[in-house]
Amino acid sequence: MRERNIAVAIVLSIITCGIYAIYWFIVLTDDARLASGDQQAPSGGIAFLLTLVTCGIYGIYWAYKMGKTLMAAKQKNNLPVEDNSVLYLALQFLGLGIINYALMQNDLNQIARGGQS
Numbered sequence: 001m002r003e004r005n006i007a008v009a010i011v012l013s014i015i016t017c018g019i020y021a022i023y024w025f026i027v028l029t030d031d032a033r034l035a036s037g038d039q040q041a042p043s044g045g046i047a048f049l050l051t052l053v054t055c056g057i058y059g060i061y062w063a064y065k066m067g068k069t070l071m072a073a074k075q076k077n078n079l080p081v082e083d084n085s086v087l088y089l090a091l092q093f094l095g096l097g098i099i100n101y102a103l104m105q106n107d108l109n110q111i112a113r114g115g116q117s
Contacts, residue, residue, distance in 0.1 A: 001031045003108075006105050006109075028101060028104050029062070035111050037073075037076060041065070047062055060093055063100055064085045066104055071084075073107075
């Protein structure tokens with residue numbers, strides 16, 4: 001797991017017309033799975049495929065589940081815990097997935113740094 005620059009990821013997602021956002025979705029899922037130690041959760045590739053096959057319905061569930069996974073990862077790494085599951089769910093439902101990605105990446109960056117700032 002490594003830190004990613006959120007601004008660069010957003011710009012790349014826009015410039016590539018969403019292709020980088022697909023990659024970002026996959027690595028976010030894999031990094032959260034790794035950080036939480038939850039090996040039962042689907043990999044990023046499977047989560048993307050399920051989102052594609054269900055025309056985005058799985059993506060709404062994915063956002064909620066990522067909130068729970070990131071909460072578990074923060075607990076595991078002794079960081080201040082907050083449950084953003086409902087926020088992620090609402091943003092995803094409203095079509096603001098890129099904001100979710102940025103918030104999730106911020107949490108993962110914090111875990112990668114070991115909780116500093």
